[in-house]
Amino acid sequence: MARAPGLSVRLKLTLSYAGFLMAAGGVLLATVWVFLLRYVPTSSSFGPGPFSPSRQDLQDAFSPWAGRAMAFLLVFGLVGGWFLAGRMLAPLSRITDATRLATSGTLSHRIRLEGRNDEFRELADAFDTMLARVEARVAEQQRFAANASHELRTPLAVTQTLLDVARKDPGADPRELVDRLQVVTTRAIDLTEALLVLSRADQRSFAREDVDLSLLAEDAAETLLPMAERRGVSVETSGAPALAAGSPTLLQQMTTNLVHNAIVHNLAEHGRVWVSTETRQGSVTLSVENTGGHLSQALVSTLREPFQRGVGRTRSDHAGVGLGLAIVDTIVRAHDGTLTLTPRQDGGLRTTVDLPRGAGATPDRTRP
Structure with a gap:
């Protein structure tokens, strides 16, 4: 946005310092002058002499020195204010330089401002x-x-x-x-x-409403039941109603992807999938576990990356597009939740989704 040129912050601070110093000096000199006037008579009552000054004599002697003091304070305030403002704004200059570098595309630069903690740090x-x-x-x-x-x-x-x-x-x-x-x-x-x-x-362009994750889990299990039966995988759902705040469509996609992955990446025979929901204080949890081969933590940590299909756990008859858990992770983050992937000790994977609780959720609510 185009802006009209103006004074720099350093110059404004300098003028502010100098103006405050001048004002303080003026108040101090005025106080001294008023104090002296209280004890100096209008005219000398002792007659002429070097030790009987009048107010006029005091004014003639005080005014030039007061003017010199104010001039000194002005110069000192401008020079000292300019120096102090420069010292104070030095961190801001470094931040501005880093911003310009980031604008030009250099994102690896860091300010790393040293010193104790303050607003600039x-x-x-x-x-x-x-x-x-x-x-x-x-x-x-x-x-x-x-x-x-x-x-x-x-x-x-x-x-x-x-x-x-x-x-x-x-x-x-x-x-x-x-x-x-x-x-x-x-x-x-x-x-x-x-x-x-x-x-x-x-x-994140969606409206939020209360969505029962337990119902989504049941719908996903029922929809994917034919696939599970063809692969010899049993799917079990359990848990009380768990109301999450979010998009029904996206949360349905998230749940379906998790159950689908658990069915596809399973044992060749007699595989099992467990889907459960739980309401906690301030959040609701959806857990999906499946049997399968033993997975290393290093491999599990890469599964949420796009197009990572988990070499060694993918069935050859359904390679997928490698976006299942990436979509889940994005949906969870868009709902301000967390996705946790943990390898099971007996083989397979445990996936846990924690989402903010909906407005109508209660911690002790049970299924009728």
Whole structure:
């Protein structure tokens, strides 16, 4: 925004210091003058002599020195104020320089203002924290954009290859080509829809209302029951009603993704999934556990990253698009909650979502 030029803060502080010093000096001189006038008569009652001054004599002697003192205070106030203002505003100059560097795209620079804690140090520390978060966010977005481009390019490249092969071999079975194109297209559609959900959740452009996570868990388990039966996985739901404040659509997507991942990434036979809800003081919890292979903490810590499918735990018959837990993590953060992933001692994964409690929730509410 264009602004008219004005005085610098340093000059304003200098003038303020000098003006205050002049005012204080003026008050002091006026006090001395009034004090002296109380004890000096209007005219000398002892006759002429060097030890019988009158008010006029005192005024003639006091006024020049008072003027010199005020001039000295003015110069001293301007010079000293300029120096003091510069010292006081030096940290602000460093913060301004760091802001300009960040504006130019240099997010790795940090102020790291030394000294004891004060308002400038708090501002500098807050700015450093903000820069660190912005840098991490930008790096995350860059990785996401690169991975998304690669993931979207893959089905398109496969489609192009299939079409090239069909063009060179007119005698090929068209039904096989259509089936393979349908698989590739379905994968591309799933990826695009996942990206849209991720973007919508990240923007936090939704209205909040009370949503019962226990009902969402039951709906997700019922919807995914045919898939679980085909894979030989049993799904159990338990827990009291847990009202969370958020978007019903996004929370339904979050719950479905968690149950879906628990079913897909499970044992080849006789796998189990446990879904439970709980209301605590100030929050509600959704927990999803599943059996499976043993997972290291290093691997688990990468699962919420976009396009990380967890090598060694993915079933070959359903690779997914690698955005399931990334979508869950984004939805949870958009609802001011926390997502915790913990490897189970007996194998598999425990996923816990903590969300702010809805306005109508009560800690001791039980299912009728």
